[in-house]
Amino acid sequence: MTVIVSGAGIGGLTVALTCHALGIPVKVYEQVANITPLGVGINLQPHAVREIFELGLERKIDAIGVRTEEVVYFSKKGLQIHAEKRGLWAGYNWPQYSVHRGELQMMLLDAVRERLGPGAVQMGASITEVEECGNGVRFNVVRGAGTSVEQGSVLVAADGLHSKIRSQFYPDEGAPVWGGAVLWRGTTRATPFLTRASMAMAGHEAQKFVTYPISKPDENGVAVINWIAELKFSPDTKWNREDYNRRGLLSDFLPQFADWRFDWLDIPALIKGADKVFEFPMVDRDPLAQWSFGNATLLGDAAHVMYPVGSNGASQAILDARVLGRCFYQHGVNAAALEAYEAERQPKCNAVVRANRRNGPDQVLQVVEERCGGEFAHIDDVLPPGERQYMAARYKEIAGFDVDVLNSAPGIISDEMRGT
Secondary structure (H helix, E strand, O other): EEEEEEOOHHHHHHHHHHHHOOOOEEEEEEEEOOOOOOEEEEEEEEHHHHHHHOOOOOOOOOOOOOOHOOEEOOOOOOOOEEEEHHHHHOOOOOEEEEEEEEHHHHHHHHEEEEEEOOOOEOHHHHHHHHEEEEEEEEEEOOOOOOOOHHHHHHHHEEOOOOHHHHHHOOOOOOEEEEEEEEEEEEEEEEOOOOOOOOEEEEEOOEEEEEEEEEOOOOOOEEEEEEEEEEEEEOOOOOOOOOOHHHOOHHHOOOOHHOOOOOOOEHHHHHHHHOEEEEEEEEEEEEOOOOOOOEEEEEOOHHHHOOOOOOOOOOOOOOOOHHHHHHHHHOOOOOOHHHHHHHHHHHHHHHHHHHHHHHHHHHHHHHEEEEEEEEOOOOHHHHHHHHHHHHHHHHHHHHHHOOHHHHHHHOOOHHHHHHOO
């Protein structure tokens, strides 16, 4: 009854750790020959952090991440629109973390190898096709110039934005959907701003800057600050294909942010301080009506890649993995478990994809831009507190981390399931 996982990203590795905790055999196949800590910063919301803690990784994530204290929204003029506490400061039983994506992946990979053995993740092995085989699945594995045919009970495609298994299920889907926004991302060693554990967002839908620390300050008070500069173009503009490792050019975006020097942060200086900049068109895919086909299913970005709005992509992949593990425990490692997993997770994730297309909680920035062009004497005259709070609360409800609901909800996987 072996679970086969295609992809050793955050979602796939969480599947492996969850299955192991439940006593379910699992194998992970990863197409790259050697995983290195690539990427920049991401956030994990409290509902996902709860699951990381349940996996016994509380001390490890605390060592590599920053417990986010607040999120603050500013207009393009640097004027504060809205601030709200996050994680423990907001009353959650679990923190919110800002963390380097690659370091989080390496933390999970190390845990998988430690608990399941050094061969638990087969590197340089790409699963390219899957088909039903009796009560399980048969799949092709490409290793270098060779291809082998192997079998398992179920296959979980956690193989990302360009999932080979999703393209098999939906051969006519085409490329990811680009709405016109391009992100330039980087990290800079600098002094953290505001509370020193703040996440800040400034601008509006057509031009936005997001930044937060992803390391604790050193003895000199300097930390690694993650930042994202976003510009929006016409969707028919010709731009580079999405690639997480493509280097970006300052000349493509820095001039538009040249005068964004505020009393709380000098944004041009932060951008110029990065040793490298990456460029990525902001894409997603249309929500799917079906994830599971017999004994194979989709998970994480392969199922529901979403705009990086509201800090939810990695969090939703972790929740997918944990719910899938519970369904295996309840139904067995079979198609019935995959159907139960999809029935629970698919409508929730599709709702987040749609909400992110509407700017999610960041819509507060666009409302202020439309009403006053980012210039105001008193924000309450432009956007009353109740309206601001409603936007924030509504998104938390959609994405599954309303503080009262989450704090009172039972864990996804109970102590009884884990045998503790």
